[in-house]
Amino acid sequence: MTKPNARAKPSHRVPKSEAGYHHGELQEALIAASEAILAEQGAEGFTLREAARRAGVSPAAPSHHFGNAQGLLTEVAIRGYEALAGALRDAASRRQGAREKLHAQGMAYVEFALKHPGRFQMMFANKRLVADDARLVQASRAAGHEFEIIIAELVGGTAKEAKTAAAAAWSTVHGFAKLALEGKFGPVRSEAGHREIMTTLNRVLNYLWPASSAPPSADRGLKAP
């Protein structure tokens, strides 16, 4: 009636047809906007309204595609797990030998966390996701599976032993990434800090998974009893 075509004000850009009541690719636009927010503001800075704003759409629009904020973030987390799995697979494929592959995967895991802190934190913020979503669970397991593949190569013995070793490897790199992101290992935002953290991780991995040819107890400097 009074204002037939007054779009709020495209804060960044409305991606497709200019004169649209219908967006056309709103799902993708919302996911991209959410990832942008996570990259700029971190996990705590995400807001459904801000995502809608960046997609050039009303605050109620996302609900028709994702139900609620958790649904949208679940989709973002799924893609995050897929990207993480890809990074792990890629890192392993570039090395030879199980220990070198595992080592590279650990570095890639933390590298991913440091490069995409917001996405990474959100991927493990179950209360903000639809934690029992089948695709999310599947994507998370697929990422963990990348570790288990290499561990199975490295470790002989029963499946239970392999599972224990995989849990150990995942826990270590995950904990290191989390602690690094919270600044427990020094500043993380500067390039210098980033490098120092990665060399610290390198030392940690060499300590926990030493070269199998050398006697590990000597490598670790354990006191002789």
Add this chain to the structure above:
Amino acid sequence: MTKPNARAKPSHRVPKSEAGYHHGELQEALIAASEAILAEQGAEGFTLREAARRAGVSPAAPSHHFGNAQGLLTEVAIRGYEALAGALRDAASRRQGAREKLHAQGMAYVEFALKHPGRFQMMFANKRLVADDARLVQASRAAGHEFEIIIAELVGGTAKEAKTAAAAAWSTVHGFAKLALEGKFGPVRSEAGHREIMTTLNRVLNYLWPASSAPPSADRGLKAP
């Protein structure tokens, strides 16, 4: 004028003098209320207004004591770190031998996280705290120091080596705790799930820090090259 003494409605209880405009122990009451919320609802469920409500006080009252919500949560986190440091110290004191002490500390760390998930998560949610608060940083370092003490006993060699080993130990147990809380190792709320997680952790610790007398590479089942 119209309502001289209309207290909102003490949702749980107002701890001290009944007819008070002045609370008397508001700081402690707010901290206790916050810890209760974290215990019941988890870190995401915390709300400054709810904490004020439980303390029987207006939403603006906390600002006079803690500045803002971050200030209150910082105080809660400090006490959390102190409790964690105490648990670690206690666990180590009950064992003999560096490896046994470290093992017990790792178990105590995860036990603490599983028993107080909300507090634990909040302690590592830097964006919700005053991350550079001197007392917070000090409390966090003191907790980490409990690990370093035992690691120094276990590991000979330079200080850098000890620091690497401490980072490795902390990362492993922290990552395990975080992943466990996000359900990656199975259900955590049931008593059975809790026990199963702790036995998994036990295996992980035995895998990464095997008994020093036995050859570690054999303990881990590494394939012979």
Add this chain to the structure above:
DNA sequence: ATGTATATCTTGACACTGTTCAGATTGCGG
């Protein structure tokens, strides 16, 4: 004891947030 200063708490407001619902608009299959 008395008055004044300071600490403490309330009231009311503001700008946000996520979500819901009725209605407007669009595109698509018949």
Add this chain to the structure above:
DNA sequence: CCGCAATCTGAACAGTGTCAAGATATACAT
């Protein structure tokens, strides 16, 4: 070309954290 389902808007609601002004209680000096 028409009806229907999908899509999006507008307005509203209950909550949130925070702030400024004012009311009240305690403490302290005289």
